[in-house]
Amino acid sequence: MNRDTFSTVLRVENRLDELTRVASFLNDLGVEWTLNERLVNSLNLVLEEALSNIIMYGYKDELRHIIEIYFKNLGDEIFISIVDDGMAYNPTLRPDPDISLGIEDRPVGGLGVFLIKKLMDSVEYLSEGNKNILNLKKNMK
Amino acid sequence: MNVKLETSEEYALVSLEGRVDTTNANEFENAMLKVISDGHTKIILDCSGLDYISSSGLRVFLIVQKKLTAAKGQFRLFGLQPGIVEIFDISGFTSIFSIFPNKEAATKP
Numbered sequence: 001m002n003r004d005t006f007s008t009v010l011r012v013e014n015r016l017d018e019l020t021r022v023a024s025f026l027n028d029l030g031v032e033w034t035l036n037e038r039l040v041n042s043l044n045l046v047l048e049e050a051l052s053n054i055i056m057y058g059y060k061d062e063l064r065h066i067i068e069i070y071f072k073n074l075g076d077e078i079f080i081s082i083v084d085d086g087m088a089y090n091p092t093l094r095p096d097p098d099i100s101l102g103i104e105d106r107p108v109g110g111l112g113v114f115l116i117k118k119l120m121d122s123v124e125y126l127s128e129g130n131k132n133i134l135n136l137k138k139n140m141k
Numbered sequence: 142m143n144v145k146l147e148t149s150e151e152y153a154l155v156s157l158e159g160r161v162d163t164t165n166a167n168e169f170e171n172a173m174l175k176v177i178s179d180g181h182t183k184i185i186l187d188c189s190g191l192d193y194i195s196s197s198g199l200r201v202f203l204i205v206q207k208k209l210t211a212a213k214g215q216f217r218l219f220g221l222q223p224g225i226v227e228i229f230d231i232s233g234f235t236s237i238f239s240i241f242p243n244k245e246a247a248t249k250p
Contacts, residue, residue, distance in 0.1 A: 019164055103237045111196040
């Protein structure tokens, strides 16, 4: 991996099996940046949710696409930016699931984006040209 | 991910180890559905080895809980690690699942 001390980028293809590589990358990053295991797991979860949605729903074609994930360690904050060229889609507009529903009424899906919003301290979507950009920030305790 | 099954007359004890994520949630789902289709309506899930779960995995927990509730069975969890408890809390799962502190409490009739 080529990186300077405080920032790095991971490029993945639009295939779900790439999620294993993301998990592994984050483990290494956790060691490099001395991040605690809880934080690494949170970042892994957030990335998995965001990337799964892009990979499964973001493309109308059967082609290979690259998703770029930028990481910056700002000392008191981790900044992650996910950039894809899939169909324009703002995940922050998804309504939150009703987590007060009892077992019979709880729908089975819909938690992914909600978990991102809850685990990150800030979630921002931008559209630039043909790119979707999801910017995430996590304060480090 | 590893799923181990121990059955007794009273319940099926399933031990879940490792990660449940988008890449293997189907495997976990199939394993649990098989336990149910084998006729077990009281399932105790040892989560002490569960290190990581994403929404794909949470979905399986929900499916199992729904099936066992509909069958008037029981689904009990124990040994949840703090990181998993956090995800369960955020998702509102803590109030819809029967969560026990340890195996002894979970296996009491």
